[in-house]
Amino acid sequence: MTGLALIAGSGRLPAILAGHLAAQGRGPKVLSLAGHPPAGLHSTPFRIEHLGTVLARLPAEGVREVVFAGSVRRPPVDPAALDEATAPLVPGLLAAMGRGDDHLLRAVIGLFEAAGMAVRGAAELMPELVLAAGPLTGASTDRQRADAVQARAILDALGPLDLGQAAVVARGHCLGIETIQGTEALLDFVARTRPGSGGVLAKRPKPGQDLRIDMPAIGPDTVDQASAAGLSAIAVAAGGVMVLDRKEVVARAALAGMAIWAEP
């Protein structure tokens, strides 16, 4: 028992992080929402209707830290299945939910903290998930860097509106801005509609985004999708965007002739 629990969602991150921690002798206790087992990782499922019981049990089992990894969709809640420890939490969570996903996430973090656990970010436990400022692969051109500057100005303008985790700019023209449908939908739109080729995908966290449980990420699929959209570069925020499966990201970027770098 290492005193660390990993709440695992979907995607590659839970297995990557668990493997990393295990190699350090910090193999975590892994939990997941019932019906949504994480890929490639053994976990103990729990029902969202029993969250209150989980919050009480984990510290009793010696858990002092918890890390969330992978994405989770809002699970449906069956009111009839709520246990005694969870029912009192529902009004607060519903109120937070009404104010948006960010508020719901913060409320969930707050519940773990109130139960005596520290909430850690995946990148805090595995710093190599994020990039230091500078090139990751490929050599960027002046044109790409200028497009990245423009994309960042767009994201900076939208940040105060809690919008804009990614934007695509090519030769000075904005070809797409991420909305709630996500980066994959953005890149698919660009692939379908864009004139010409080239351009940069810029991805950054929004100001105020809780990087412990909601850090943006790119992975091998992002490289493939950006390449299919005709883009030639990806610029991410140093320390603010996870790169999942970095080796594969670099390999596919090299194959696609794509430059990837991190900006301060």
Added chain:
Amino acid sequence: MTGLALIAGSGRLPAILAGHLAAQGRGPKVLSLAGHPPAGLHSTPFRIEHLGTVLARLPAEGVREVVFAGSVRRPPVDPAALDEATAPLVPGLLAAMGRGDDHLLRAVIGLFEAAGMAVRGAAELMPELVLAAGPLTGASTDRQRADAVQARAILDALGPLDLGQAAVVARGHCLGIETIQGTEALLDFVARTRPGSGGVLAKRPKPGQDLRIDMPAIGPDTVDQASAAGLSAIAVAAGGVMVLDRKEVVARAALAGMAIWAEP
């Protein structure tokens, strides 16, 4: 001869405007780019390579005012076909083109003005092309008006970046922001990717946009596309967005249960 020339592009606007002017006894001299005759309207074609000659000839023929209507794609220019009056204009137009579409439009306006003609906006000659503040059709809900306020905040944030003529917001979530691919591509994206239904398309000119030759527009197709994207309302800038074929717009909006209004 009324002293007015109409440079006609594609779409419904040239025929609508010419008909309106003719009914007022101001039937204009209609010109169009060779190979791109306007729909439902007789016109005299000219080659872009002969623009300089046209600029000299129109005032000589008594033209004192010119209005641009309909959209024009940058025509390809055959250097070998440039006439003597046009060749000297090319360096200036190329320089403007390098700085973006807005600059190119302004350069073209400048050429007509330098040749002694006043450039009028279509909405200046036909004020009923734009809406006064208030409802056009349907009754808007609090939810729709709140979504429109949010969409406008997004467009206001992007305006200084010469971006954002339209945005879609539904129940407080931004579902799409117009980029250079245009409103139709935006609505198609929303239709393909959106969760749920409802929401508002907000459309406004960008700050600094020359409304004489580049005013945004909606028409019956916009209503159909917005409806197909699940939207229930369209909010436009009063005096800043043309409504082409208003009668048909109202009829289709009524059929789709859609509210349309103009904001100050």
